[in-house]
Amino acid sequence: MIRLILDGEALVLPEGTSVAAALAASGDDHARSDLAGRPRAPFCGMGICQECRVCIDGRRRLACVTLIREGMKVERTR
Amino acid sequence: MSDAIVIGAGIIGASCAHALALAGLSVRVVDAGLPAATAAGMGHLVSLDGNAAELALCSDSLTRWRALAPSLPASGAYHRCGTLWLAENEDDLATADDKRAALAMAGIGSELINPTRLAALEPLLRPGLSGALRVESDAILYAPRVADWLLESVGITLERAQVAALEDQKVYLADGRRLGAQVIVLAAGLQAGALLEGLPIAAKKGHLLITDRYPGRISHQLVELGYGASAHSGQGTSVAFNLQARPTGQLLIGSTRQFDTLDPCVEPALLARMLERARGYLPALGELNAIRAWTGFRAATPDGLPIIGRHPEREGLWLALGHEGLGVTTAPSTAALIRAEVLGEHPPLDPLPYRFERFQASAPAAAEGRR
Ligand SMILES: Cc1cc2nc3c(=O)[nH]c(=O)nc-3n(C[C@H](O)[C@H](O)[C@H](O)COP(=O)(O)OP(=O)(O)OC[C@H]3O[C@@H](n4cnc5c(N)ncnc54)[C@H](O)[C@@H]3O)c2cc1C
Ligand code: FES
Numbered sequence A: 001m002i003r004l005i006l007d008g009e010a011l012v013l014p015e016g017t018s019v020a021a022a023l024a025a026s027g028d029d030h031a032r033s034d035l036a037g038r039p040r041a042p043f044c045g046m047g048i049c050q051e052c053r054v055c056i057d058g059r060r061r062l063a064c065v066t067l068i069r070e071g072m073k074v075e076r077t078r
Numbered sequence B: 001m002s003d004a005i006v007i008g009a010g011i012i013g014a015s016c017a018h019a020l021a022l023a024g025l026s027v028r029v030v031d032a033g034l035p036a037a038t039a040a041g042m043g044h045l046v047s048l049d050g051n052a053a054e055l056a057l058c059s060d061s062l063t064r065w066r067a068l069a070p071s072l073p074a075s076g077a078y079h080r081c082g083t084l085w086l087a088e089n090e091d092d093l094a095t096a097d098d099k100r101a102a103l104a105m106a107g108i109g110s111e112l113i114n115p116t117r118l119a120a121l122e123p124l125l126r127p128g129l130s131g132a133l134r135v136e137s138d139a140i141l142y143a144p145r146v147a148d149w150l151l152e153s154v155g156i157t158l159e160r161a162q163v164a165a166l167e168d169q170k171v172y173l174a175d176g177r178r179l180g181a182q183v184i185v186l187a188a189g190l191q192a193g194a195l196l197e198g199l200p201i202a203a204k205k206g207h208l209l210i211t212d213r214y215p216g217r218i219s220h221q222l223v224e225l226g227y228g229a230s231a232h233s234g235q236g237t238s239v240a241f242n243l244q245a246r247p248t249g250q251l252l253i254g255s256t257r258q259f260d261t262l263d264p265c266v267e268p269a270l271l272a273r274m275l276e277r278a279r280g281y282l283p284a285l286g287e288l289n290a291i292r293a294w295t296g297f298r299a300a301t302p303d304g305l306p307i308i309g310r311h312p313e314r315e316g317l318w319l320a321l322g323h324e325g326l327g328v329t330t331a332p333s334t335a336a337l338i339r340a341e342v343l344g345e346h347p348p349l350d351p352l353p354y355r356f357e358r359f360q361a362s363a364p365a366a367a368e369g370r371r
Helices: A019-025 B011-022 B052-071 B090-105 B115-121 B143-151 B189-194 B227-232 B268-281 B283-287 B324-343
Strands: A002-006 A009-013 A053-056 A059-062 A073-076 B004-007 B027-031 B083-087 B111-113 B131-135 B156-160 B163-167 B170-173 B178-180 B183-186 B202-213 B221-224 B238-245 B250-257 B290-300 B307-310 B317-321
Touching (some): A002 A019, A009 A019, A019 A073, B011 B027, B011 B183, B052 B324, B090 B111, B090 B131, B115 B131, B189 B317, B202 B324, B238 B268, B268 B283, B317 B324
Parallel strands (some): B004 B027, B083 B221, B183 B317
Antiparallel strands (some): A002 A009, A053 A073, B083 B131, B163 B170, B170 B178, B221 B238, B238 B250, B307 B317
16 A cells, blocks of 8 residues: 555555546545636546646646655645 | 628737727628637737838837737736847847847837846746846737637627638638628638738748746746747748746747648657757756647748738738738737728838738839838
């Protein structure tokens, strides 16, 4: 099992889980907010639509094509 | 029946329709919804000084955009961010000073910025640049939205249809209808050649890329001083650094210029060259996430100036096309020239350098009015 931090809260999930799946597992699947503050969630699941941009260890990444790693810090972007 | 038909609802057609409607004409705008430069472009309102006629058009237009700015909708994203023309070496600084002098002749203020001030204005630029020329009156806007807004004016009817053929004071639509008007303005961008033979217009492909939102990092439009040379070169593939901070915090990065292709695909090798160049100025770009890249086509004439004015042989036909990489900037003056000629008013600036006649065999000096 792998332990990551999502918006400051610890989550423990099986190896091989994508960050997008981790978002869903947290009970709130939204990845970011649009300019008007509305929540946006992963859509295509394959790195095309760019809806799942999150901040991973300080850098903007796509949640759907990134696998979780031990100690990873994920933050939803505003 | 309308007084005028405008073919094309890009920023040029929309501006012409708006100007004619403000003059009291009833205007029908017909647009086929084809891929348009206006939707693809960068929307930098910039004073270019490739020659006197180009600078005159830019300078007049920028004044018109400033006057219009307070009425534009917020979604038009007009923002007077100014341009920083970046100098990499002493030669560039000399170019910057020539540019300053040329702009001053057209009444446009600009100032040379030393490396220390440059670093304070844009801290993310790499150290070691020789300085910059700052043109405060330059701006940006979101052209597709502004074009739509111009078309909402009283007196304009917009129709989604393709013009299949053009005759004197008549257009034939692809659906078989025939429309007539005293005045027809052809503002169909790159596709105008399909309706009128003998237009000297070539496609210049350009790539752009936009990042995720990173607000507050860049405040000016940043352009390398070599950009002018790249923009005006008549052949070959070139890449120049050009970057705009969108009001959303996204960074819009350009630019490439290519002839001899109509393939809209994004070319990874060329995109990589463009980004490498951009990173040479802004190393921090390497850390950012790009979300989209796309291409567009500029409609270029042999001398780099647009074709604006009455067609010398065709009854009731006006041309407003061939604006290359400057059509958003120069749309308001294009429209003002068309309006003046249609109504028989005094033109706002010397119309000769933009006339179609300069490309006709019997034309005197093709470069009249240019330096
Ligand atoms: C990558 C790129 C970057 C650019 N950056 C800038 C910039 O920073 N600043 C700047 O000032 N300019 C810039 N430009 C240039 C600018 O975008 C163009 O000069 C301008 O948009 C041209 O507008 P237009 O209305 O003439 O043509 P278009 O926007 O191409 O519009 C033509 C319209 O005509 C319609 N049409 C064509 N044929 C027919 C037909 N038969 N029947 C009906 N409708 C028809 C099409 O559907 C289309 O909507 C850039 C261009 C590109 C490609
Ligand atoms: S969900 Fe579409 S890019 Fe990640």
